[in-house]
Amino acid sequence: MFTEDELIPISALQHAMYCERQVALIHIEQLWRENLYTAEGRILHERVDKEHHESRRARRAEYGMAVRSLEHGLIGKADLVEFEKSGTGKYAMIRPVEFKRGKTKPADVDNVQLCAQALCLEEMFGTGIPEGQFYYLQEHRRSTVAFDQELRDRTQTVIRLVQQLFLSTETPQAEYRKQKCDRCSLYELCMPRATSGGGKRVSRYVANQLRLGLKEEET
Ligand code: SF4
Numbered sequence: 001m002f003t004e005d006e007l008i009p010i011s012a013l014q015h016a017m018y019c020e021r022q023v024a025l026i027h028i029e030q031l032w033r034e035n036l037y038t039a040e041g042r043i044l045h046e047r048v049d050k051e052h053h054e055s056r057r058a059r060r061a062e063y064g065m066a067v068r069s070l071e072h073g074l075i076g077k078a079d080l081v082e083f084e085k086s087g088t089g090k091y092a093m094i095r096p097v098e099f100k101r102g103k104t105k106p107a108d109v110d111n112v113q114l115c116a117q118a119l120c121l122e123e124m125f126g127t128g129i130p131e132g133q134f135y136y137l138q139e140h141r142r143s144t145v146a147f148d149q150e151l152r153d154r155t156q157t158v159i160r161l162v163q164q165l166f167l168s169t170e171t172p173q174a175e176y177r178k179q180k181c182d183r184c185s186l187y188e189l190c191m192p193r194a195t196s197g198g199g200k201r202v203s204r205y206v207a208n209q210l211r212l213g214l215k216e217e218e219t
Contacts, residue, residue, distance in 0.1 A: 002073035008162050010067075010076030010116045013155075016162045017109045018180065023162060024171040025186050058085045067096075067120035072159055078117045080135075094121055096132040097142075108154075110134065111145050115155040118147050 008027075015023040060083050068075045084093040096117040098110065118129040133142045145151070165172075174192040181192045 001070050007073055007075040010074055012162045013112055013158045014109050021172045021174055024165055028169055029171055067117050069120040069123045071123050072119050074116055074120055091127050094129050098134050100134050100136050112155045112158055115147050115151050
């Protein structure tokens with residue numbers, strides 16, 4: 001079991017699947033962001049407790065619901081969670097739903113995020129959750145994702161990867177990959193062309209920048 005201080009944000013799974021360096025830059029190196037997450041985490045904890053004891057109606061929908069798992073070490077927020085109770089008062093159905101703006105099918109990273117929410121909800125409500133859904137806002141259409149063993153295993157692998165990154169507190173070296181880096185919001189901060197490959201590349205980059213600067217001054 002993890003303690004509340006050891007929980008990792010579910011959003012970090014998405015960043016880690018994109019790039020391990022990205023998750024470290026956002027969640028480990030950025031102290032101001034860490035402070036933000038600390039505050040966010042406290043609010044989420046309060047909301048989890050509050051929401052956990054809410055409503056006894058047969059059907060209900062909770063928007064922006066805080067979720068948490070001490071077993072898996074996760075904390076986050078689900079866009080929507082739908083609940084349905086049976087006649088005996090037990091939960092007949094709990095389903096996390098994520099809203100998608102685009103029209104495309106969810107990527108693997110989306111499925112992992114949704115599955116991580118389900119892991120939290122299973123622990124919070126003590127019941128199995130076989131599936132979740134994506135709701136496409138433009139098309140008013142839903143698609144269902146089964147939380148099968150393969151997706152659960154993949155989700156666990158990503159969770160462990162992020163936990164190791166958080167524990168090591170070391171930022172992986174940059175590795176320039178055009179497809180990813182050119183679309184990355186942290187490109188300027190990361191400088192993958194300059195820093196990939198270690199110190200030699202950094203010094204070469206700095207030397208090149210200096211040379212360019214000198215040339216500009218000469219002209
Ligand atoms: S710029 Fe590239 S290496 Fe750097 S964080 Fe983004 S994806 Fe990762």
